[in-house]
Amino acid sequence: MSLMVWIEKQRNLIDFVLSSLLRRKGKNFALIAAYILIVFVLASVMFLTHALKREASIVLRGAPEIIVQKMTAGRHDLIPKTYARQIEKIAGVSSAKTRLWGYYYDPLFKANYTLIVPELFKYEEGGIAVGEGVTRAGVTAEGNIMPFFSSDGKLMNYRIREVLPADSELVSSDLVVMSEADFRGLFGIPEGLVTDLAVSVGNPQEVLTIANKIKQQYPDTRPVIRDEIIRTYDAIFDWRSGILLVIFSGALLAFIIFSWDKASGLSAEERREIGILKATGWETSDVILMKFWEGLAISLTSFLVGLLLAYIHVFFTSATLFEPVLKGWAVLYPSFRIVPFISAYQIAVLFFLTVVPYTTATIIPSWSAATVDPDLVMRT
Amino acid sequence: MRKSAIYLTITVINIALCSALFMHAAVRRKDAGKELASQANIVKEYQLTDLVLFTEARYTRHPSMADLNTPFQDYPFSFEHFPSGSLMPVPPGIRR
Known part of the structure; x- marks a missing residue:
């Protein structure tokens, strides 16, 4: 059979399939809508988690190599500065810097901020730099005064000197950056104590050894290494765990039920149609080919449309439909544009999870109907 | 057509x-x-050390810095207080 004849045969089959699908317009459009929705949810979850995971791994590469926390009675406690000087003496440690940071709950706007003291703060005392999310939650702007209640109940006013760049919201949205004196004054933290230590190591391959040495030398500390920080985000955004698995498995289960319904049998009308086709001279292989095109017409169209919508949802609207779930009770929620890290692997996984099972599920019952005597099929 | x-x-x-x-x-x-x-x-x-994703609880704002017993300390009979706490799996460093 020449190629042209083969193509013409396939086109005739597609014409026939489309006419047959359009005869049951309502049912088939509902089917396509449900199918698109499932692909959309699955693809949105996959796109969002993969992109955030990649972004976290790139951005957090600059995080401190080892963070040393002090534990007291099983809880994170302030660490004396003297620990830093001792840790610096460990062979292989290039520096042990102190970090001062904490949380502040703003009772006025019911938002939580992360207060942080940088190594070098470019503004004088009384000045602060804030993330975009803070200006949104606190309905404020650069140049305005921001009130805070100190640990002894006094009202402290700080002037916003800078709003951190909007394109860094994923890491800076809730930050309030201030001087050391202001931070200590606000929380009443005595000189000589800091929140934790950031340890730098000369040779990256020695990080684990040095973390173990710190733990041995100071059993009341807990070193957290950068690899662990990055692995944390791998675990959070792994689509096989957490709530994402719940969303994912919900959609997948819906899809399995959907395919199972299709695979478990044909409607009486569809069986009669196959019987008539067989009686008019169609081969079993033609019927199977016709059903293959039917499955593909529905699943491929739904897959492509679902994929397009998911991409627009995640990368153009910042996954706006998932926002209520991700936001929880938080008042302050970063508004960030997700960088589209997508891969052919993700598309292939989605394709094999959706199009292949559905198309197979359409062919199998038709094959069993097509192999039965047409007279019998038409009578049942 | x-x-x-x-x-x-x-x-x-x-x-x-x-x-x-x-x-x-x-x-x-x-x-x-x-x-x-x-x-x-x-x-x-x-x-x-962390991304600003969930700002409602300290162990979801800084999951990599969360300590070993924070998730269950909010009040008695409360396994999880914040919605984001149930969205987020336990960081691998904590399970170690």
Whole structure:
């Protein structure tokens, strides 16, 4: 059979399939809508988690190599500065810097901020730099005064000197950056104590050894290494765990039920149609080919449309439909544009999870109907 | 026009749009270099350890810094107080 004849045969089959699908317009459009929705949810979850995971791994590469926390009675406690000087003496440690940071709950706007003291703060005392999310939650702007209640109940006013760049919201949205004196004054933290230590190591391959040495030398500390920080985000955004698995498995289960319904049998009308086709001279292989095109017409169209919508949802609207779930009770929620890290692997996984099972599920019952005597099929 | 021609045209348009998305993704990734560098600079400058995703509880704001017993300490009979706490699996460092 020449190629042209083969193509013409396939086109005739597609014409026939489309006419047959359009005869049951309502049912088939509902089917396509449900199918698109499932692909959309699955693809949105996959796109969002993969992109955030990649972004976290790139951005957090600059995080401190080892963070040393002090534990007291099983809880994170302030660490004396003297620990830093001792840790610096460990062979292989290039520096042990102190970090001062904490949380502040703003009772006025019911938002939580992360207060942080940088190594070098470019503004004088009384000045602060804030993330975009803070200006949104606190309905404020650069140049305005921001009130805070100190640990002894006094009202402290700080002037916003800078709003951190909007394109860094994923890491800076809730930050309030201030001087050391202001931070200590606000929380009443005595000189000589800091929140934790950031340890730098000369040779990256020695990080684990040095973390173990710190733990041995100071059993009341807990070193957290950068690899662990990055692995944390791998675990959070792994689509096989957490709530994402719940969303994912919900959609997948819906899809399995959907395919199972299709695979478990044909409607009486569809069986009669196959019987008539067989009686008019169609081969079993033609019927199977016709059903293959039917499955593909529905699943491929739904897959492509679902994929397009998911991409627009995640990368153009910042996954706006998932926002209520991700936001929880938080008042302050970063508004960030997700960088589209997508891969052919993700598309292939989605394709094999959706199009292949559905198309197979359409062919199998038709094959069993097509192999039965047409007279019998038409009578049942 | 034959129905098959309409269907094949729609499918080709869909495939072309999907390919355009890949191209858009590639262009955005290239442009995002500045954005990612700005984030990485802030992480380095302020010695940050976590992304701002969930600001409602300290163990979801800084999951990598969460201690071993924080998740269950809010009040008796409360396994999880904040919605985001149930969205987020336990960090591997804690399970170690």
